[in-house]
Amino acid sequence: MPLTQSTPQLNKERFVTLYQSKIKREGADDLLRFLLSEQSDFFAAPASTRFHGDYEGGLCEHSLNVYECLCDNMPRLEKRYGFHYEEESLAIAALLHDLCKVNFYKTEMRNVKKNGVWEAVPYYTIEDNLPYGHGEKSVYIISGYMKLTRDEAFAIRYHMGFSESQENIGNVGKALEMFPLAYGLCCADMEASYYMEGVIK
Ligand SMILES: [Fe+2]
Numbered sequence: 001m002p003l004t005q006s007t008p009q010l011n012k013e014r015f016v017t018l019y020q021s022k023i024k025r026e027g028a029d030d031l032l033r034f035l036l037s038e039q040s041d042f043f044a045a046p047a048s049t050r051f052h053g054d055y056e057g058g059l060c061e062h063s064l065n066v067y068e069c070l071c072d073n074m075p076r077l078e079k080r081y082g083f084h085y086e087e088e089s090l091a092i093a094a095l096l097h098d099l100c101k102v103n104f105y106k107t108e109m110r111n112v113k114k115n116g117v118w119e120a121v122p123y124y125t126i127e128d129n130l131p132y133g134h135g136e137k138s139v140y141i142i143s144g145y146m147k148l149t150r151d152e153a154f155a156i157r158y159h160m161g162f163s164e165s166q167e168n169i170g171n172v173g174k175a176l177e178m179f180p181l182a183y184g185l186c187c188a189d190m191e192a193s194y195y196m197e198g199v200i201k
């Protein structure tokens with residue numbers, strides 16, 4: 001069942017429980033402490049400005065949805081091709097792939113006419129104070145706290161698949177071929193965005 005029916009607080013609790021039970025790597029506690037601190041808006045941020053998860057708590061919810069999809073998909077890839085990843089890698093890749101969106105969105109107001117009356121309504125816009133890219137920015141942020149395996153780093157770096165910026169598109173196929181976790185994460189990201197969170201609405 002999609003997690004979109006849960007509240008931000010329940011999602012936050014679920015994220016923290018999952019994180020602490022699956023991710024034991026040195027530095028992981030510090031990263032979680034940062035995410036929970038006032039320096040980070042991870043648990044309040046949306047997942048996008050107007051596409052999937054464009055509401056408070058959308059980013060955390062999206063990360064949990066991607067985890068669910070990745071855990072569903074990887075056993076099939078393992079059974080068919082022998083690709084095996086530890087549970088910790090799946091949790092790191094899914095739960096942390098979009099850390100680039102922490103402290104990335106801000107709320108502004110705009111006037112919208114409703115029933116003939118102008119009304120100020122809030123909307124999300126982007127204010128990137130660390131313009132380091134998308135997947136590469138997530139890898140950069142995580143690496144400040146703990147070491148990623150090569151597969152994890154490539155998976156997070158290339159989780160956008162062929163939606164990658166044009167100048168780097170040539171590397172996407174190679175990355176997906178070399179690192180099955182990247183393929184799995186990319187599919188899980190799309191599945192969560194399109195089918196659980198409704199990009200098209
Ligand atoms: Fe992303």
Ligand SMILES: [Fe+2]
Pocket residue numbers: 062066097098189
């Ligand atoms: Fe994502």
